[in-house]
Amino acid sequence: MCSACLAPDASARTSPNVLFASGGFSPEGPTTPAHAFFFAAQSAPAVRPLPAPPPGFELLRRLGEGGMGDVYLARECPSGREVALKFLKHPEHYVAHQRFVAELRALVELEHPNVVRVHASDFMRSTPFFTMEHATGGSxxxxxxxxxxxxxxxxxxxxxxxxxxxxxxxxxxxxxxxxxxxxxxxxxxxxxxxxxxxxxxxxxxxxxxxxxxxxxxxxxxxxxxxxxxxxxxxxxxxxxxxxxxxxxxxxxxxxxxxxxxxxxxxxxxxxxxxxxxxxxxxxxxxxxxxxxxxxxxxxxxxxxxxxxxxxxxxxxxxxxxxxxxxxxxxxxxxxxxxTRRRRARCWANDRRHALAAAAALMFLTSIGSVGAMRGVGLGSADAGVIRPPLVPVPKVADLPATPSAVNFCPELTDEEVTRALRNGQRVELLGRTGPRTPIGWGLNPCPVTLPEEGGNGLVLKGREGCALQLLADPGIDSYRIRAELRQDLRTPPVGPVGSRMPQVPRVGIVLGYRRIKAKDRIVNAFVTATICESGQNGQEAGEAALTDHGVIEYPLQPSSSAIHPKGRCPLTANEKAPSARVLEVDVTPQKLVFRHGGQELIQSAQLQEHWVCIEQALNANPQLGGQVHLGEWSSRRPVGIWVQESWATVLSFSIEPLPK
Missing domain, CATH: 1.10.510.10 (Transferase(Phosphotransferase) domain 1)
Known part of the structure; x- marks a missing residue:
């Protein structure tokens, strides 16, 4: 075989115009494996004389050429119809011949008004060809x-x-x-x-x-x-x-x-x-x-x-x-x-190795102290989500393709979590060594420490309502969130003077988070599934609640809220207080189902109606002047942990797709 064109005889058909998959143009010979020559479907600029036409056709000019076939404008005799005639460039090569046949069969089978039609074919010649419609307007x-x-x-x-x-x-x-x-x-x-x-x-x-x-x-x-x-x-x-x-x-x-x-x-x-x-x-x-x-x-x-x-x-x-x-x-x-936030994350991801090295150096200089997590800037007003700080993380191996649980891993990116959920896997967003990064705060940040006894999870000490985001977008519409947490009964004093937030100590799950700009204020809308181990006035009986929130952020002033409860129910007191409780919320575009200990407590199927109530209550505030437009309720928004006037130890937080 000739190394330049794969002809059986080097003197039979030697062409300097063979294009290779690497893009090389080599009169002396190929620069890549010979079997790859026909995969580069590009045109060569060389001018060659027209080949001998098959019987019944007159070749007018060359329309294009690629690695596998050359296309010519031809006139069909005696009808005079102009057609596009495609020759197989290397008929002696088996794979090229089979691909040529496969192309012809695909075109014949499709018969679609927006797919080129085949007129005729001839594979009995030494150089097979078929004819197609001629595109008078070019490509x-x-x-x-x-x-x-x-x-x-x-x-x-x-x-x-x-x-x-x-x-x-x-x-x-x-x-x-x-x-x-x-x-x-x-x-x-x-x-x-x-x-x-x-x-x-x-x-x-x-x-x-x-x-x-x-x-x-x-x-x-x-x-x-x-x-x-x-x-x-x-x-x-x-x-x-x-x-x-x-x-x-x-x-x-x-x-x-x-x-x-x-x-x-x-x-x-x-x-x-x-x-x-x-x-x-x-x-x-x-x-x-x-x-x-x-x-x-x-x-x-x-x-x-x-x-x-x-x-x-x-x-x-x-x-x-x-x-x-x-x-x-x-x-x-x-x-x-x-958006600006996404561009910044892409920028950080492209430079993740350098940023990770810098972060590791900073960590070594401050080892022994976890520190407080800080809030982030407002950024673009049209993003509609709370904005986590950009925490560069190294690339990890691909997740398993089979449905199973993905254990907690701080390096998991949002894209990897989404891919796991779409594959039917359960993902732990908070585990033994802390939350998955990147994370962010909605409303107010609060101090975050490790448990004093050296156990699992994190301790959050919140006052005016703190929403810790663990995932910006689940990537699926229906899912179950499971959180194991403990509300410590060392409730701090009531919030600052002038606070309009109800002073009921609560901890639980936040979901459907929407953050937008209205006038010169930032508006937060979300739903929480929470527990309260003790009543507002120190009562022993607690409660569970599924609650809508609409909160306005005032620059340098306490937060304000308009709350529309969907449902509350008594919560059986813990035998050992404080002890961990398991909360679950099934989230779909149509409804929410709140469970505790495997038993259904509250169900809400009027999500959009309550979302409208939040919007109406916020627009009634003179500071906003009717500028709030929350849009439709969506399950494809940030999820995380809610802490209000409490200390809470969160042991685990996972998300999994609901069975179809």
Whole structure:
């Protein structure tokens, strides 16, 4: 075999234009394994004479060429119809031949209005070919170039309209079990003119494979790079990053939308090696950094598609289209917005090793003292969540894929917790050595120490109502929170003079936390499931309560609240006071169920009604002037621990998905 082109005879077919997966152009020979040559679907600039046409066709000009096939504009005789004729470049190579057949079968099977149609095929020749519709408007990539040759990005409305059409074709392919694996603007063809966005068709299924099809999988060597690196997800660039499924095309759709909005691929570089390194290690540059006029919500959708971990992307093209529906309806998408807080966390995560080293040095200088945790700044007003301090943590190993419990680990990130919950696992957010980081405070911080007896958990000494956030977003809609805690009966004196917070000592669970800015004030809305071991006036009988809270933060002044109880019930006194109690709350978008010791105490199914009551009570405050808009109740908001006028020892805090 010839090392340059894999022809049986070196003198039979020697071409200097073979492109390799590494991006190398080598007249002398290949710079990568020979079996990878047809995976780089890019064009070579060399000009070559047209080959001999097959009988019944006249070749007019070359439309494009890639590693596996060359495409020509041809005239069909005697009808005179112009078609796109695709030759197999290396018919003697078995894998290339099989991929060519697979592409033809995929195109024939789909029969979708937005997928290129096949006219005819001939595999009896020494050089097989098939003919397709000819796109008179060229490719989408051509349309994105200005007359001067530079990038010409589209308006967000046009970009969303285009990607909807492309996604519809991809969804039809997925319904047939076919993954495209090479989505990019140059593989989207225009059939109605250079900017006829309503007449688009997806082409080039040369790298397509059928999910769970062993024959298709055998056509790919596990170490090969598949597709165009600038648009390919990490699992295609390196199979060490996991198996390829439908979410690979979700990434391709996001990369194409990124190109439509910015005029370039998410990752670019002088060589394919440099691009691959970026795909594996670096986040894409923000869309709004290149085009600030792109809406923040649309950018969030793009970045969710481009997540490195497939579990963090949309689970299907249908989910992607559903989030586009929310965006176009003026609603907030499920994709997390790239707010200032999130950007800061991404910045810290990218530099986690250096920051972790600095944090370790600071820890060694202050060993022996835990210290008090501090509050954080207000940041962006549209984030709608309390803001934890940025605590850099080192990367930990991937969580197990099988449903089980994930023991407490201080280094777990929010993304890893979310992935575990979506896998059906229970996660401990607070354990033997303290809370999972990063954590944050809602309302007021309070001193946090280790138990004096050296046991598990943390001791929190709260006054005016303190909410310790343990997780910013569970990532799932329905879950169960389980907390084991003890309300120490050494209740501090009542709060500062002028405090409007009811002076009932309570400890428990806080959930659904919403923090927004109204006028020049910060408003907090949340629900608590709490216990009180002793009554307000020192009575022995305690109670459990499921309570709504609306709290206004006054700069340099005590907090104020408007509370609307959902339900209270007597709490059986502890035989040994104080001793630990186990509280559980089942959280769904429709209702809350509060349990103690495995028995149901309170159930609330009017969450939105009570949320409206909070909003009305807050708007009645003259300091706010009717500026509060809490929106809908959501279970996808911060959860944590509530301490009010109490000392409390929290032994454990876990979260797990509810069975479907």
């Amino acid at each position: 989408l990539s051509d349309a994105l170039e200005s007359d001067e040759g530079g990038p010409n990005p589209l308006a967000p409305k046009d970009a969303v309209g285009i990607i909807r059409v492309v996604a519809g074709a991809v969804a039809a392919a997925h319904a047939k079990g076919i993954i495209h694996r090479d989505l990019k603007p140059s593989n989207v063809l225009l059939f109605g003119g250079p900017r006829a966005w309503d007449k688009l068709k997806v082409a080039d299924f040369g790298l397509a494979r059928r999910l769970n099809a062993e024959d298709d999988e055998n056509l790919t060597v596990t170490t090969d790079t598949i597709g165009t690196p600038g648009y390919a997800p990490p699992e295609q660039v390196s199979r060490a990053n996991g198996d390829i499924d439908f979410r690979a095309d979700v990434y391709g759709l996001g990369a194409t939308l990124y190109h439509l909005l910015t005029g370039r691929a998410p990752f670019t570089g002088p060589t394919q090696a440099s691009v691959i390194e970026q795909v594996l290690a670096d986040p894409p540059e923000r869309v709004r950094k290149r085009r600030p006029e792109v809406p923040l919500r649309l950018e969030a959708i793009v970045l969710k598609c481009l997540a490195k971990d497939p579990a963090d992307r949309y689970e299907s093209v249908t989910s992607f289209l559903a989030d586009l529906d929310r965006y176009e309806a003026g609603l907030r998408p499920k994709a997390p917005l790239m």
